[in-house]
Amino acid sequence: MNNAYEIAAATYLLIGIFLGTIGPAGKDIAKEVDRARGSPMTNAFMEREAPSEVKLFFFRITITLGFVLLWPFFIYGIMKEHNRSVALDKKLEDERAEGIWFHYMGGHGTITCKDCDHSEEVTSFIHGINSSSSGFQCQGCGKLSSIRAGGPGRANEYEESLECECGGTLKRDKVIFCPSCRSKNLSYQMQYIT
Ligand SMILES: [Zn+2]
Ligand SMILES: [Zn+2]
Numbered sequence: 001m002n003n004a005y006e007i008a009a010a011t012y013l014l015i016g017i018f019l020g021t022i023g024p025a026g027k028d029i030a031k032e033v034d035r036a037r038g039s040p041m042t043n044a045f046m047e048r049e050a051p052s053e054v055k056l057f058f059f060r061i062t063i064t065l066g067f068v069l070l071w072p073f074f075i076y077g078i079m080k081e082h083n084r085s086v087a088l089d090k091k092l093e094d095e096r097a098e099g100i101w102f103h104y105m106g107g108h109g110t111i112t113c114k115d116c117d118h119s120e121e122v123t124s125f126i127h128g129i130n131s132s133s134s135g136f137q138c139q140g141c142g143k144l145s146s147i148r149a150g151g152p153g154r155a156n157e158y159e160e161s162l163e164c165e166c167g168g169t170l171k172r173d174k175v176i177f178c179p180s181c182r183s184k185n186l187s188y189q190m191q192y193i194t
Contacts, residue, residue, distance in 0.1 A: 016068035019075065024082045025067055033060045099175035099184035102135050107193025111144075111176065111186050118180035120144060126194045140168020142179035 019025045033056055043050050051059075067074060095101060100111070105124035112119040123146035124135045133146040143164060162170040177184050 013068060016071040019071055019078075020064050020067040025071070025074065025078050028078060028081075029060065029063055029067065032063060099177070100186055100188050101175060102137075102172045105135075105188050105190070107190050109188055109190035109192075111178075111188050113178035113181060113183055114185045114187060115183040116178060116181040118178055120179060121191075122146075122176075122188075126192075128194065134172060136162065136170035136172050137174065137176055137179075138164035138166060138168040139171050139174065140164060141166040142177060142182060144176075144179060145170065 020029060036051060036059055037056055038046070038048075038050055040050075096104065102124045105122075108121070108123045108126055110119055111122050122135055122144045123133050126133050131148050133148050135144065135146050137144050141164060143166070145164075147162075147170070164170055175184050176186060178186060
């Protein structure tokens with residue numbers, strides 16, 4: 001009978017050690033330690049010295065031990081967070097598989113259609129001192145344009161002017177399609193970024 005308790009306790013601890021080191025909680029613990037370490041900038045901002053590596057080591061041991069002993073209390077939240085980030089990665093991967101998007105393109109460059117060889121310069125997002133330009137595509141005729149918005153805090157002012165000459169709507173949150181043949185099989189070559 002004693003044996004059964006020992007096996008149960010050992011299993012419990014082993015699961016805790018697994019989750020708290022190589023399992024999902026291990027990553028969270030490493031993040032906590034990094035946060036405690038701070039960066040030169042955050043430490044300067046808080047006017048403190050970076051904690052010594054010895055202190056950080058004990059900090060890490062303490063939270064790992066705490067987790068190993070009490071893991072059933074934490075695991076639900078950690079798994080939920082873990083699943084959420086896996087779902088997010090999956091979503092990003094799916095989006096990238098669909099084609100190119102303004103929000104994944106940087107700066108200014110050229111898109112080239114792999115189906116009809118059409119190529120065109122496009123601005124995805126660049127900013128100057130007092131203004132920024134964002135790329136849009138008309139969902140009707142496919143025309144690519146970049147719209148300037150004024151200074152900090154005024155970035156959304158162009159939202160009202162998002163209509164193309166053809167009557168179509170300009171969108172930024174759609175997969176970019178070839179203005180010539182409407183294929184989504186495009187490549188993007190960045191030229192510069194500001
Ligand atoms: Zn249009
Ligand atoms: Zn094309």
